[in-house]
Amino acid sequence: MxxxxxxxxxxxxxxxxxxxxxxxxxxxxxxxxxxxxxxxxxxxxxxxxxxxxxxxxxxxxxxxxxxxxxxxxxxxxxxxxxxxxxxxxxxxxxxxxxxxxxxxxxxxxxxxxxxxxxxxxxxxxxxxxxxxxxxxxxxxxxxxxxxxxxxxxxxxxxxxxxxxxxxxxxxxxxxxxxxxxxxxxxxxxxxxxxxxxxxxxxxxxxxxxxxxxxxxxxxxxxxxxxxxxxxxxxxxxxxxxxxxxxxxxxxxxxxxxxxxxxxxxxxxxxxxxxxxxxxxLPVRPFRTIEVDLTAATAPQETLLQAIAATEITDAVVRCLYSLRADQVDQIDSAALVATLASAHTYTVQAHVEAPVHRHRLPDLSPDSTLDPLTALKTYLDSRPEVADLKETLITAATLLLESADDLTLDLPGELDRHDWDNNLPDPAAPPDDSAPPATQQLRLL
Ligand SMILES: [Mn+2]
Structure with missing residues (x-):
């Protein structure tokens, strides 16, 4: 043996x-x-x-x-x-x-x-x-x-x-x-x-x-x-x-x-x-401390408690916390640094959450997946004061989108890079029916 x-x-x-x-x-x-x-x-x-x-x-x-x-x-x-x-x-x-x-x-x-x-x-x-x-x-x-x-x-x-x-x-x-x-x-x-x-x-x-x-x-x-x-x-x-x-x-x-x-x-x-x-092998510990403070009434205290609950001595530590913009003043960085001092090394990353915007038209929130024309129609329907312009605007938008489609087809270099990154089929190959619809190509660009 x-x-x-x-x-x-x-x-x-x-x-x-x-x-x-x-x-x-x-x-x-x-x-x-x-x-x-x-x-x-x-x-x-x-x-x-x-x-x-x-x-x-x-x-x-x-x-x-x-x-x-x-x-x-x-x-x-x-x-x-x-x-x-x-x-x-x-x-x-x-x-x-x-x-x-x-x-x-x-x-x-x-x-x-x-x-x-x-x-x-x-x-x-x-x-x-x-x-x-x-x-x-x-x-x-x-x-x-x-x-x-x-x-x-x-x-x-x-x-x-x-x-x-x-x-x-x-x-x-x-x-x-x-x-x-x-x-x-x-x-x-x-x-x-x-x-x-x-x-x-x-x-x-x-x-x-x-x-x-x-x-x-x-x-x-x-x-x-x-x-x-x-x-x-x-x-x-x-x-x-x-x-x-x-x-x-x-x-x-x-x-x-x-x-x-x-x-x-x-x-x-x-x-x-x-x-x-x-x-x-007895190697050095790494510790991630991740805390969401956005709902905390006493963010500083909650954060320090989370650190205290973690074994950080001689560890490589990263402390990630998220908070609301109005809570920023309630965090005492000096106290935070003192609490992390026993770590081997540490990094602190604060993520300040953007204030939530109320969308007047729920259908048009950033998460919605409407195609551009439907989105435009939805918006125009909500603005009765411009009702007489609706047809003209939609016609103009349709023309714009069509010419944009032509543009995307004329930009093989740019599409090349995307296809390569995503390991998609060879862009030099003839287009087939499975190609993404024009609106999707627009988004890629
Ligand atoms: Mn290797």
Missing amino acids: ITVLHLSDIHLGSGLSHGRINPETGLNTRLEDFIAALTRCMDRALAEPVDLVLFGGDAFPDATPPPLVQQALAQQFCRLSAAGIPTVLLVGNHDQHAQGLGGASLSIYRTLGVPGVVVGDRLETHRLVTRQGPVQVVTLPWITRSTLLTRPETDGLSMAQVNELLLDRLRVALEGEIRSLDPALPTVLLAHAMVDTARYGGERFLAAGRGLTIPMALLARLCFDYVALGHVHRHQILCHQPLMIYPGSIERVDFSEESEDKGYVLVHLQRGGTTAEFCP
């Missing part, structure tokens, strides 16, 4: 806005938190000791981390190298340059020839020798269209068509790797990917662009004794046969991870009988 420590999504250098400068070290406290979490992973790997460490990708927020941050990561992984524990560093989307040409921030480990460290920046099978014998690791880094396709192949294709083509290529390439595996050896697939059955974590907000979603069945092959995933920040087990796990990020990158446990996975790898356990 081979013991593996699987961690992912380190994102060292992310979320610094939630920290402050530590006067003793001069470093951002959130960078220190992330380093502490990574250090605990390495401590465990060495204490076990494990036979292999797999990193599932996204070491930094981008491909060009500052030397200080790059060095902090290297200091930890070099401990594994010194202890003779083989390590695979997979390239995630945040580790790639925008064009997806190799693992920019991680390839330095290969360039320097760090003993025992393998960089997975392409689909490839690595045969590694551990203290418990040999193991095969198939690396599947983040796939972009330039990884498997050339420009002429994708010209004129929609996003969905490009993704279909990418999956076809990936299927064939993965099949090639699988056929060259030694069936006698324990085998791991290490992939940085968005698997279709995953529940989203913070990565939804972190993604450096729209990416490819891979069907689980494409990766859940029984030739693999373990599928080690990276990319989604929420820890989850996607499949038991074979065992397929996202360990999640090792620290909270932002508030979307407020309620998630953070940690790594310890895997006991063997042919046909792999088991794994999630090992939580």
Whole structure:
């Protein structure tokens, strides 16, 4: 049996806005938190000791981390190298340059020839020798269209068509790797990917662009004794046969991870009988305090009570409250700041609700979905003093709307952008009957 420590999504250098400068070290406290979490992973790997460490990708927020941050990561992984524990560093989307040409921030480990460290920046099978014998690791880094396709192949294709083509290529390439595996050896697939059955974590907000979603069945092959995933920040087990796990990020990158446990996975790898356990890390708590004060008679008191009821000591806190315009003077900011002082860091966001306007014509409230002509008629019906102008105004409005329709059809560039953003059908395709009605197109513009 081979013991593996699987961690992912380190994102060292992310979320610094939630920290402050530590006067003793001069470093951002959130960078220190992330380093502490990574250090605990390495401590465990060495204490076990494990036979292999797999990193599932996204070491930094981008491909060009500052030397200080790059060095902090290297200091930890070099401990594994010194202890003779083989390590695979997979390239995630945040580790790639925008064009997806190799693992920019991680390839330095290969360039320097760090003993025992393998960089997975392409689909490839690595045969590694551990203290418990040999193991095969198939690396599947983040796939972009330039990884498997050339420009002429994708010209004129929609996003969905490009993704279909990418999956076809990936299927064939993965099949090639699988056929060259030694069936006698324990085998791991290490992939940085968005698997279709995953529940989203913070990565939804972190993604450096729209990416490819891979069907689980494409990766859940029984030739693999373990599928080690990276990319989604929420820890989850996607499949038991074979065992397929996202360990999640090792620290909270932002508030979307407020309620998630953070940690790594310890895997006991063997042919046909792999088991794994999630090992939580003691990371810094995030707390959201959200209070609606609009109905409160004593808003300041209600707000302070809500803060007092929350465990904020050493936590990253955000306090969101909404109040009426006439209540603004009743909030004492100095007292609020004093109450939040025990937090590690905090932000306060007040939302002042706009006074409610009474609509003279309920049918014409901002929520109504009348088309422009019907809305105009409704309005004119309510103004008997201009009854003799009604016909003229409606005729003029009809003409205006018609010429506006012509305008929207003449603005393909603008519509292009919308269709692309919404992943709608290719705008270059001939219009079909399902195209939105003219009034809807007007609203898009
Ligand atoms: Mn990622």
